[in-house]
Amino acid sequence: MSANPTQQQPITAADKVFLQLQQAIVEGQIAAGSKISEPELAKRYDVSRATLRDAISRLEKCHLVERQANVGARVVNCTVEGLLDLYITREALEGMACRQAAEKMSDEEIVDMKAMLEQHAKAKALQDGIAYYQEEGDLDFHYKVILGSHNQQLINILCGQLYHLLRMYRCQFGMNSPRASKAFDEHSRIIDAIADRDGELAEILMRRHIAASRKNIENKIALMDAELEQSEQAQPQLMQQQAN
Amino acid sequence: MSANPTQQQPITAADKVFLQLQQAIVEGQIAAGSKISEPELAKRYDVSRATLRDAISRLEKCHLVERQANVGARVVNCTVEGLLDLYITREALEGMACRQAAEKMSDEEIVDMKAMLEQHAKAKALQDGIAYYQEEGDLDFHYKVILGSHNQQLINILCGQLYHLLRMYRCQFGMNSPRASKAFDEHSRIIDAIADRDGELAEILMRRHIAASRKNIENKIALMDAELEQSEQAQPQLMQQQAN
DNA sequence: CTGCATCAAATTGTCGACAATAATACTTTA
DNA sequence: TAAAGTATTATTGTCGACAATTTGATGCAG
Numbered sequence: 001m002s003a004n005p006t007q008q009q010p011i012t013a014a015d016k017v018f019l020q021l022q023q024a025i026v027e028g029q030i031a032a033g034s035k036i037s038e039p040e041l042a043k044r045y046d047v048s049r050a051t052l053r054d055a056i057s058r059l060e061k062c063h064l065v066e067r068q069a070n071v072g073a074r075v076v077n078c079t080v081e082g083l084l085d086l087y088i089t090r091e092a093l094e095g096m097a098c099r100q101a102a103e104k105m106s107d108e109e110i111v112d113m114k115a116m117l118e119q120h121a122k123a124k125a126l127q128d129g130i131a132y133y134q135e136e137g138d139l140d141f142h143y144k145v146i147l148g149s150h151n152q153q154l155i156n157i158l159c160g161q162l163y164h165l166l167r168m169y170r171c172q173f174g175m176n177s178p179r180a181s182k183a184f185d186e187h188s189r190i191i192d193a194i195a196d197r198d199g200e201l202a203e204i205l206m207r208r209h210i211a212a213s214r215k216n217i218e219n220k221i222a223l224m225d226a227e228l229e230q231s232e233q234a235q236p237q238l239m240q241q242q243a244n
Numbered sequence: 245m246s247a248n249p250t251q252q253q254p255i256t257a258a259d260k261v262f263l264q265l266q267q268a269i270v271e272g273q274i275a276a277g278s279k280i281s282e283p284e285l286a287k288r289y290d291v292s293r294a295t296l297r298d299a300i301s302r303l304e305k306c307h308l309v310e311r312q313a314n315v316g317a318r319v320v321n322c323t324v325e326g327l328l329d330l331y332i333t334r335e336a337l338e339g340m341a342c343r344q345a346a347e348k349m350s351d352e353e354i355v356d357m358k359a360m361l362e363q364h365a366k367a368k369a370l371q372d373g374i375a376y377y378q379e380e381g382d383l384d385f386h387y388k389v390i391l392g393s394h395n396q397q398l399i400n401i402l403c404g405q406l407y408h409l410l411r412m413y414r415c416q417f418g419m420n421s422p423r424a425s426k427a428f429d430e431h432s433r434i435i436d437a438i439a440d441r442d443g444e445l446a447e448i449l450m451r452r453h454i455a456a457s458r459k460n461i462e463n464k465i466a467l468m469d470a471e472l473e474q475s476e477q478a479q480p481q482l483m484q485q486q487a488n
Numbered sequence: 489c490t491g492c493a494t495c496a497a498a499t500t501g502t503c504g505a506c507a508a509t510a511a512t513a514c515t516t517t518a
Numbered sequence: 519t520a521a522a523g524t525a526t527t528a529t530t531g532t533c534g535a536c537a538a539t540t541t542g543a544t545g546c547a548g
Binding site: 011012015050053054057058060061063069070082085086088089091092093095096100151152153154156157161162 | 255256259294297298301302304305307313314326329330332333335336337339340344395396397398400401405406
């Protein structure tokens with residue numbers, strides 16, 4: 001499952017470095033908020049600074065790093081606000097993508113997607129509620145809907161940019177989203193709406209689906225904050241500190 | 245009115261070249277679909293190929309050019325499908341931005357926006373229905389709503405990327421959108437909804453507003469196609485085919 | 489004449505070095 | 519001692535040159 005489906009396999013050195021850096025950032029091996037040192041990483045990946053710069057430039061495109069003139073690039077910070085902003089944006093974009101998918105998906109694509117859901121159902125039956133389905137399967141489902149919109153703008157923004165940020169947040173915040181069974185039912189109904197060519201309903205369901213995830217996260221965060229406050233009542237000290 | 249409001253003034257050479265190229269592309273001085281020759285433009289703007297490359301990379305970020313490994317960069321093609329895709333994406337994003345704006349805008353921001361609309365009303369009274377209002381004023385209005393969402397994702401995507409593409413399409417297709425008076429009323433009602441803190445209504449109105457523009461364009465296109473077909477009735481040819 | 493293989497020219501990817509700017513360490517002074 | 523200014527260091531921005539790949543042109547076979 002590649003990031004950008006409309007592009008052939010990467011070949012250039014900058015591509016490799018980009019993919020490695022992307023993975024390292026998403027998985028947290030390069031800390032969120034930390035500075036990107038061009039000379040250091042150029043040595044580590046054994047490439048020139050020019051190609052590393054090109055790789056960084058592409059990281060900027062997925063909003064994984066931010067650059068400032070004459071200062072350098074930093075990995076984006078994972079804040080709660082940023083995560084909620086991301087989900088709100090997803091709600092808007094994927095909702096519309098879902099509406100478009102209901103209008104533009106070919107019958108064959110719909111059959112494929114139903115088959116995929118069947119497979120998810122089996123996997124779910126085997127190891128009930130465990131991570132695998134949610135981590136890969138959920139993304140696969142959303143991915144297929146987005147592609148089904150046949151809207152290049154939506155596809156670029158969602159698959160090319162937000163997708164990676166979302167993965168980063170999921171890794172950093174350790175979200176294995178225990179909504180598996182609920183999510184599965186929701187996916188199922190969304191597909192039904194698409195198959196019925198009911199764009200309006202499809203959009204509503206997708207928006208609810210993502211909004212439910214967001215609210216789930218909000219609740220979790222609120223809970224964590226409460227615990228944190230409680231445990232810090234005795235020893236009021238360390239907030240998380242900025243890397244570097 | 246700068247492209248990215250959250251960034252200080254550009255200083256580096258690559259910034260200047262980027263801005264010049266951006267303008268040249270948006271205004272059509274560099275033809276849509278044409279190839280970007282690195283050596284040629286490097287000479288024309290009197291910079292190294294490295295800095296020109298950096299500028300191109302930023303053009304990629306606003307989706308004004310597309311690059312292919314070992315082949316080069318091309319200015320994006322302005323197709324009818326692309327324009328409609330863009331409007332559909334705007335409908336989703338700005339609709340949500342409007343909903344968020346209704347929830348998060350400060351009272352002061354709302355007062356400012358109302359004042360701006362007043363000014364537009366005067367300009368409109370002076371030279372009724374002429375281009376100026378639509379070209380600058382419309383964008384200003386949408387801009388303020390987007391910023392009002394206080395959602396960095398929405399702001400980045402809309403102001404940093406889609407905004408420039410939209411300007412490009414407007415230039416290339418010569419759209420001075422004669423919907424001025426209608427648009428003004430719609431703007432007015434949207435602001436009212438925001439002032440009432442009615443996010444749901446605000447989103448609906450913004451979506452209708454953009455959808456109306458899109459339908460207006462669709463009609464225009466259909467009309468043009470009809471004329472074209474009539475003039476080509478003597479020499480019947482093939483329909484255009486989907487690329488890739 | 490058409491189609492394919494080979495070759496030449498141009499363009500892009502990559503590199504190392506220099507210049508300009510920012511960050512850090514040090515010295516000086518109140 | 520603290521603060522400010524200066525000097526040093528490190529990092530980023532920019533440049534020109536070389537290597538790898540693509541494009542097109544040329545020549546040859548069918």
